[in-house]
Amino acid sequence: MSRFLLIGPPGAGKGTQAVLLSQMLSIPAISTGDIFRSNVKNETELGRLAKAFMDAGDNVPDSLTNELVRARLVEDDSVAGFLLDGYPRTVDQVRELDEFLASRDEALDLVIELVADPEVVIARLSKRATEQGRSDDTEAVVRHRLEVYAEQTEPLIDIYSSRGVLVKVDAIGTVEEVTARIADALAARGISVPEPDSAAG
Ligand code: ADP
Numbered sequence: 001m002s003r004f005l006l007i008g009p010p011g012a013g014k015g016t017q018a019v020l021l022s023q024m025l026s027i028p029a030i031s032t033g034d035i036f037r038s039n040v041k042n043e044t045e046l047g048r049l050a051k052a053f054m055d056a057g058d059n060v061p062d063s064l065t066n067e068l069v070r071a072r073l074v075e076d077d078s079v080a081g082f083l084l085d086g087y088p089r090t091v092d093q094v095r096e097l098d099e100f101l102a103s104r105d106e107a108l109d110l111v112i113e114l115v116a117d118p119e120v121v122i123a124r125l126s127k128r129a130t131e132q133g134r135s136d137d138t139e140a141v142v143r144h145r146l147e148v149y150a151e152q153t154e155p156l157i158d159i160y161s162s163r164g165v166l167v168k169v170d171a172i173g174t175v176e177e178v179t180a181r182i183a184d185a186l187a188a189r190g191i192s193v194p195e196p197d198s199a200a201g
Helices: 014-025 032-041 045-056 062-073 091-102 118-132 139-153 155-162 175-188
Strands: 003-007 029-031 082-085 110-115 166-170
Touching (some): 014 029, 014 082, 014 175, 029 062, 032 045, 032 062, 032 082, 045 062, 045 139, 062 091, 110 175, 118 139, 139 155, 155 166
Parallel strands (some): 003 082, 029 082
16 A cells, blocks of 8 residues: 555645655655656756746646656656655546556555645745745746646546545644644554654654
8 A cells, every 4th residue: 555646736735745755654756746847947858848837837738747757657666656746637647647557457545635725825835936936836827726726636536536545634734733644544544654753854
């Protein structure tokens, strides 16, 4: 039981929790947003193609995204398990991922939904815009990202819920509180999470 997906609106804290959980569970956190951002930063061809979509708050086309994730999932460190953050985020991406995992006799074991009120995430992201200067964190783009989430990603909640693999976790609270809630949700499903060590902060 070590193939996980963190899902939730922009600003719910997926990236932060993904890093902590990956340390606690000793599995890689795979964030498509981070991979795209590092490609933009390094001015690769992929970054050049993705940048306009990201800056507008739109999803990067599946033709660029699916292949990227497949390539990442065949790396050695992902064979025993992984924590996906930000992929899949469309119904088509779910289909792609299902097919890929099925070809290895695998499936997602658990989908953790971080639940957060839109007004709270808007406030969090405007703070992050000031602190980190992410080019897609302006209020207008954030509102658009929330719309894209509602239209294209929220349907995934029902899909995973009907498969019986969804758990909902309240994402409002401190980082530590939310991590503890996720650990409790995992424990309730028989997945034990070791206490974070000092290296994990
Ligand atoms: P957030 O969840 O806060 O929007 P992410 O880091 O997950 O932040 O994504 C940032 C941007 O990267 C998205 O707005 C989108 O343009 C692009 N992106 C990330 N993952 C995907 C994906 N699976 N499919 C399409 N676009 C993606």
